[in-house]
Amino acid sequence: MMYTYLLNLLDSESDSDFVDEEIAYTTIFRRKLPKSDYLKKRKTHGEFVLQKELSEEKYKNYYRVTRAQFAEIHGFIKEDIEAEGCNASKPIGTEEKLAVFLRYIASGNCFKSMGYSYRMSDRTVSNIVNEVAGAIWKRMQPLCMPQGTAEHWTSIAHGFEERWQFPHCIGAIDGKHALIKKPSLSGSSFFNYKKIFSIVLMAIVDYKFITIDVGSMGRFSDGNIFGSSVLAKKLKNNTLNIPPASLIPIIDDPMPYVFVGDEAFPLCENLMRPYPKRSVMDNYENKVLNYRLSRARQTVECSFGILASRFRVFRSPFECKLDSVVKV
Structure with missing residues (x-):
């Protein structure tokens, strides 16, 4: 009855006040739907209570x-x-x-x-x-931010040397693809080499996450993402308070403190990558270095595995908008 009355009110040619029409529109099109009995029992039967x-x-x-x-x-x-x-x-x-x-x-x-x-x-x-x-x-x-002091990095390096026999290593770096549903009007921007849509979570870890960079499009390689990251700029500007190069046993020249990554990352003073395969075929020393570097770098792979095992949201495509995915 009320619905019919309001429609007749809107269709009438009388000089009714505009306010009456606005009230009618509000009543018809903005009225809330009745809450279901199922939702009404949230306080008593919802999962949070149980x-x-x-x-x-x-x-x-x-x-x-x-x-x-x-x-x-x-x-x-x-x-x-x-x-x-x-x-x-x-x-x-x-x-x-x-x-x-x-x-x-x-x-x-x-x-x-x-x-x-x-x-x-x-x-x-x-x-x-x-x-x-x-x-x-x-x-x-x-x-959770690191202390950012030379003592902090030195303590991390001591842990890597004690556990993986890789001196002066202050963290392992790698990227993880977080699956997402294709954003509208994004083309192939988020389509990666695994033939899925993703954004990249890049992290440096020592089993704890020291620093992260998240939100880059999945089509970019780890090297490209690293090159444009804040971390790369801080490494270049020497603003991470990394300790200066120092001596290690057997080697006469001072050795810098380094992050370790795979072949996708560039080789620079504070970032070490493995030798290419052609350089280890007949070179025992290079082969040993690659082996030790791989052992140290597995910490980041294990950390991503623990992350996805503990928080299963990383095992299926995110349904959120990109901004929410980055926050999660």
């Missing part, structure tokens, strides 16, 4: 963090994900938002599947993932 029954071991397996770590992360980002100005009768709390995000990166489920579990719409899950990822990077990234 996970409280999990044991500590299952909780860690479910979210990939312990309850203590969950509380620590929540304390850092709580102010950035507050539901200010929300008029809903049952707003989504900050702990529930963090739980949705952690479960998303731990499981790699799609937003619609997450919405069914947590009794939310898929758009709500998407907004939560984007919001929480940005808050975590903003608040926690400064806390």
Whole structure:
């Protein structure tokens, strides 16, 4: 009855006030759809409520963090994900938002599947993932930054020498392709040599992630991405506080501290790559160096493997927009 009345009101040729027409349009086209009974039970039957029954071991397996770590992360980002100005009768709390995000990166489920579990719409899950990822990077990234001192790099080099017998190594560098769905109007910009669409996460690790560069198009090689990265500029300008070259046993000339990478990276003073295959066929010393370098460089491969194993979102194509993928 109301719908018919409003349509007749709009079609009438009377000198009705423009405000009445605006109210009619608002009533017809902007009225909210009634909330389903399924979504209304989020506070009592949603997955966030049911996970409280999990044991500590299952909780860690479910979210990939312990309850203590969950509380620590929540304390850092709580102010950035507050539901200010929300008029809903049952707003989504900050702990529930963090739980949705952690479960998303731990499981790699799609937003619609997450919405069914947590009794939310898929758009709500998407907004939560984007919001929480940005808050975590903003608040926690400064806390995880390396000290940037010569002593810091020296301690890393000591670990590589002790574990992999590669002296003066201060990190292993490589790139990982994160699968994405083809962005609209992007052509082949994100189409890589593996015949998939991706963006590149480039990282330097010593089993911990020391520094990352993320967001480059998948069609670029690791060498091209490195050449245009902030890290390459800092290496060139000597602003990383890397210790000066020093002596190591048996060798008389001072040796610089280096990052190690594969054949895709350029050879420079603080970045070492293996000898090409033609140089190791009949040269035992070159073959030994390549072997030791490969052992040291496997730390970055293992770190990417641990990352994808712990957070399964890296094993399937991201559904988010590119900006959200970079944040995640």
